[in-house]
Amino acid sequence: MSEAKSGAAISGPRVLRDEDVLRLADMPAAIAAVEQLFARLARQAFVAPPRQFVPFDRSTDLVFSTGGMSDGVAGTRAYVARNGKHHDDQLVVVWDMPTGRMKGVVLGSALGVLRMGAIGGAAIRARTRPDAGEVAVIGAGRQAAAHLEAAARVRPLRRATVFARSAERTAAFCAEMGRKLQLAVSPATSAEAALDGAEIVIVATSSLRPVIAAGWLRPDAYVHSVGYKSTVAREMDLDVAEAAATIVTDSPAQVTAFGSKFILHGTSHGERVEPLWSAPMRPGITLCYPMGVTGSDVVVADELLRRAELLRPAK
Template sequence: MRIVHQTSARTTFSLTNTNDLEGHEQLVCVFDSDTGVFKGVVIGILIGALRTGAIGEVAIKAMARMEAEQVAVIGTGLQARTQLEAAVASRNIKRINVYSRNQENRTMFAQEMTKKLNVNISVSGSAEDCVEEADIVICATNSGVPVIETNWLRPGTHVNTVGPKSVTRHEVPTELAARSSVIATDSIEQLRAYTTPHFLVGTTHENRITQLSDIVTKKVSGRTSDNDITLFCSVGLAGTEVVVANEIMKAIQ
């Protein structure tokens, strides 16, 4: 897949292997749009996690309660790390719980991210224990079945889901959409274009899905009550990785 993004000073493009082959890498190149001079290249999956984290931060800022203090993280991979960084950057977070199926992974995650974020992270013994008191829940797994249950969430909770969301494999339950006052995504067009349909497409909730940008710009209402449960379904807005690459090049000059 080739994506081009141009600003007044930079042109960048992203090349991603769209075949299901092991070991593929993402390549994002940056050129000066006026002179054609090559400025740099970003290789690897980190930029994807950074851009998804950045979008997650926008979602939390726009949708979570201002008073949110406690975060629950389900998952311990790279995406879980950048989403947690987004939450800490967005709100005055005082408590963090983490859970994953692998005890060694969740212990290591807690140790590493406590040191990085300077916020104490507790390891939970179950997903339910992890989320039951949370103000913000981050689901960042590769699970094909729901990793949380809707009735575990207390009123006012915001959920970011960045893992599988197809009709055949989804990490959050469909019932969560029914209980959510606001459902948003970074690209409704992409959400509806999946080869295997998104788990909310074709349901009564599809027409309730709001573009995150419309909430940010106040074209539509987001959260209207501190008791609202809100849901953000991240699809990884196409082209955002090239914007991040462009900003990286500007920062290191």
């Protein structure tokens, strides 16, 4: 596999790397792939067990996530996690299950960012009003960018307000995303100011401590927590869960598997977590804890492999 050129199949399955993912990425298509996955989960027609962590020492795990469907694609993602942080050297393998043929391999970290953004877009479309137009983004990294793009693809955004720790990075993020999305994207002076009036709140940080408070949210806000959500590291505290009328996730199985590590463990709110695709729409705040449902990377990788095949130069 090391001899394969980027984006090309010399012999055997096609191999894509980060540069190929960035070239081929189509957020609406990725969101559609995730929405189809959610529809299958609702029909119990998609296999999505929790991740498997194989410990090598107290701080290092080799992690495997497997998911898919018997009448379509299935596959596995593998990566090393050290002290809870994922390494960028990741592997996703996609098989065509009816034939058993390996369709391709995606290497690197760009796929993970794309599929988490796609999960966010699917969740926002499922859980917010069709006319929601005000979005707040806390964070200015790759996940923040992917989630803002996803929100713009599923809702008629009028304005985005961004806050991150670095004013310089925030300004650059706003300029770049404003050009990319043809949207008014402006920096805020604080997280509280960013959340003022926002119908959609995307929290995508690497913070180990809460960066927002429930009192800053409008009464009907949708809140999407991308970053840490454990009992020892969390980008938002339990006050948001307490204020939420509805708490949803893309992977109830992963929430259960996290056990005592999950932020809501040991609280009455843990029993309130529902699948985002089937929870009733209720008045009030909706809080989503996206866990990265297994198999989502596989279906998004399959879409990238399909696009690579379509764009392959004719011989």
